[in-house]
Amino acid sequence: MYSEDARYLKRRVTGGDVDVHPTEKALVVQYEVEATILGEMGEPMLGERKQCHKIIRLKSLNAHTDITSLARKVVEECRLISPSKLPQVEQLLFYLQNRRKTDGKDKKEQNKPVKPRELTPFEGMEIDEEASINNIEDYVELLYEDIPEKVRGSALILQLARKPDNLEELLQNETALGALARVLREDWKQSVELATTIIYIFFCFSSFSQFHGLLTHYKIGALCMNIIDHELKRYDLWQEELQKKKAAYILAMMKCAKHNFRVV
Known part of the structure; x- marks a missing residue:
């Protein structure tokens, strides 16, 4: 019976886009599986x-x-990738080959003596709690609380976003994405770690071209540019204040030295 039914089942696999993995040395191949049940005369009944x-x-x-040899090997061994995509695969492999490694840098930063307050902006990313995609609704609820809870909720969602397997499911959760975009837009001035964490989440999506529409929809690019512009202006203001304090200090030292010279 099963073999007879199998004659009326048609399965077709269509290769799609190829992109780089956001964190690993790997390629991610998108493809579509279409299963169609055919009738006795070969007509499609259910798909x-x-x-x-x-x-x-x-x-x-x-x-x-x-890179050229490796790209050719990848295309030959993976039937999901069309031979016409060989130049694209070469470019992606070249990018992976030259992508800056973060692990080594992180270890150097850990060994570098820094003040505790310099680590504060990144505390939200490192929490002693493992996120689960099944609890995404709980994490979204945290985004409606105060800043500490928002930091925790966004950090847990970031854990999920760093795994490419979760991105598709997160994309379907409009409530979560809308809440993240809203919090970033409204609260980025209140917490650097919160803004950094949420931007990192959207960065995970930006690594795959099929998710670029999401970033456009929530205007993440424009928002990031506004944040950068604000931080640059604040940096310039700090530099200006620092120069004024240095000038005042030098002037005070000169007056003090001049006074001491007169006394002598």
Whole structure:
């Protein structure tokens, strides 16, 4: 019976976009699976489509890897990637090969003696709690509380966003994305760590071209530019105040030295 039914099941796999993994040395291949049940005469009766992705990890990729040969091997071994995408695969591999490594830098930063307050903006990203996609609604509720709870909620969502497998499900949660965009727009001046965490979440989406529409919809690019512009102006103001204090200090020292010279 099962073999007879199988004759009327048609399955088609269509390859899609290829992009880089946001954190690993890997490629992410998007593809679509279409399953159609056919009638006795071959006519389609019921169909279903599902968006999927495949992660191709490139453990051997290093600074000395022959990108052209590796790209050719990837295209040959992965049937989901069309041979016409070979130039694109080469570009993506070249990007991965030259992408700045963050792990080594993080270790150096940990060994570098710094004041505790310099670590404050990043405390929200490191919490002793493991996030679960099943609890996303609880994390969203935290975004409607005070700043400390918003920092915690956004940090938990960031844990989820850093795993590409969760991005598609997060994309379907308009409440979560809308809340994140709202908090970033309204509260970024109140907490640097909150703003940094939420921007990092949207950065995870920006690593994949199919999610760029999300960033455009919530105007994340324009918002980030406003934040950067504000911080640059604040930096210039700090520099100006610092120069004034230095000038006042030098003037005071000169007056003191002149007074001491007269006394002598």
